[in-house]
Amino acid sequence: MKEFKGRVVVPGTAIAPALVSRDGFNTLASFQKSLMFNDKNATCSDQNNKDIYQKKMAGKALCLPQTIGSTTGGMVLFCASSLGRSPSCLLFSKSIDSLAAAGAILSDVWTENELPTIDNLGDEFLNYVKDDMTIEILEDGIVRIDEGQ
Template sequence: MKKEFKGRVVVKGNVKAEALVSHGGFNTLASYQHSLMFGDKSAKCSDQNNPDLYNKPMAGKALCLPQTIGSTTGGLVLYCAASMQRQAACLLFSKPIDSLAAAGAILADVWTDHSMPTIDNLGDEFLSFVQSGDSITVKDDGTVIVER
């Protein structure tokens, strides 16, 4: 089964990756804290309040999220994950991205060699359809293809 969605491009790029889905808000600091502090290169999610992601590797995955939540450090955490090569393959949001997460994704694209294509406004249907383990293809124009 294959379905296509179109969103707004925040950071463009073409990538293919395995989906990792959270139906709750993504707390960037809580999720990446252990990875950035203790050297976990697979970036296992350390946010025990997110049962969809807790203890699952995020590095290289297509993170499919409704939105980010948490502190004002969120953008810096995304930038640091990219600078340490622990970033997601891409960030895909069903809702509009917040300015802090957008800033982190943009800074990672500009200041590191490890971009995270980022698309928002994919809609509630996107998050209802996509499942962890699905194959995700992201295109420069904001097209996201989900295949299972």
């Protein structure tokens, strides 16, 4: 088991399988079809993200460097959360941007669905984590990765 320490943006705990995007995450492009066509699995619809295109995002520990793209990103995260289609947590290797932070915070305040969010986990985190590794989030910004499957 390996541990990483980041900054807590939205507190909470979670245990979920990892879904890893090594490229910037376009929130609108990734969730657009899920929100428009009632895809409860939140299958990633961003064809420009080769790491997670057509993979299920709902209930996963979404590991990413940063978000990119549309200014609607925060509202898209909030909508996905309010519909129960969000990842179980958001884990950023870099600093979170204000739009993604707003979406995570709105989700925490205005929905029943937790969206624990941690940033500044570092490049080593993103280089280490692989899809389907078990991620455990602790309240203090500790992220544990279980590599045994």
